[in-house]
Amino acid sequence: MEIVSYERGVRFNLRQALISELTTYGVIGKGPDGMCQILNPIYHYCILQAFKPEINGLERDYLPEDTDFLDYLMPTGQINMELLLDNFRDFIARVGFRxxxxxxxxxxxxGQDLLYAYFDQFVSLIRGVMYLEVQTGRGRMDLVIFHNGQKYIVETKIWEGHRRYQAGKAQLAAYLKLERAVAGYYVVFDHRAKPEPRVETETIDGLTTRSYVIPVVQEAPSQQIQDST
Known part of the structure; x- marks a missing residue:
């Protein structure tokens, strides 16, 4: 999971038993930078699926009261991605330590697992299609949603510092240009003890990116109290 989840990755070392075993079975290899990388996007996808529970226990908390997923469809049939992701950010805050x-x-x-499950439920309801795409051998994945002739791209990462955060925006803009999309969404999960939540909308060369940094609780309240004492 260190290889899959973090862009900074893990140093490739065949003398390390787990790395040696994964290499033997063809799951990972040595990247050009000397770090471990998943050799096939299909393997990356399967690893993520293996850790995704069928039921996460938070499905009933996805939406606030008196709200339906269909409320995030515009009258034109387009998805209101900003409101949909705003609600996901609020959902993570609502469930807290749970x-x-x-x-x-x-x-x-x-965090990424819950975002994928959240979108999966929404897309199934509106009869859209969602694909998970892995752009590199580690640390970066995109959710691509197709609905009513429109394509929506959401890139997700785990917080690894301001430099990587800003670099991720540039990567998303380049991907949008390649895919001929005009807007994309960037969701970064912040696992630090003192996270810095933020929402930013930027337009560069006619491409619009909306970025979210979403705090993820690391300890239940009882554990936090115990540690402080």
């Missing part, structure tokens, strides 16, 4: 109770999911990946 995010740690999602079964069988490493906490480093729980």
């Amino acid at each position: 995010i740690l109770q999602v079964p069988d999911t490493p906490k480093e990946f729980v």
Whole structure:
């Protein structure tokens, strides 16, 4: 999961037993920078799926009261991605420490896992199609949603510092240009003890990116109290 979730990755070292075993089975290899990388996007996708529970226990909290997923469709049939992602950010805040109770999911990946499940439920309801695309062998994945002739691109990462955060915006803009899309969304999960939540909308060369930094709770309140004493 360190290889899959973090762009900074893990140094490739065949003398390390786990790395040697994964290399033997053809799951990982040595990248050009000397770091481990997943050799096939299909393997990356399967690893993520293996850690995704069928039921995470938070499905009923996705939406505030008196709200339906269909409320995020515009009269034109387009998806209001800003409101949909604003609600996801608020959902993570609403559930708080219960995010740690999602079964069988490493906490480093729980934010991305919940975003994928959230979109999966929404897309199924509106009869759209969603693909998970892995752009590199580690640390970066995109959710691509197709609905009513429109394409929506959401890139997700884990916070690894301001430099990587800003670089991610440039990567998304380049990807939007390649895909001939005019807007994209960038969601970064901040696992630090003192996270810095933010929402930013920027337009560069006619391409609009909306970026979210979403704090992810790391400890239940009882544990935080115990540690402070």
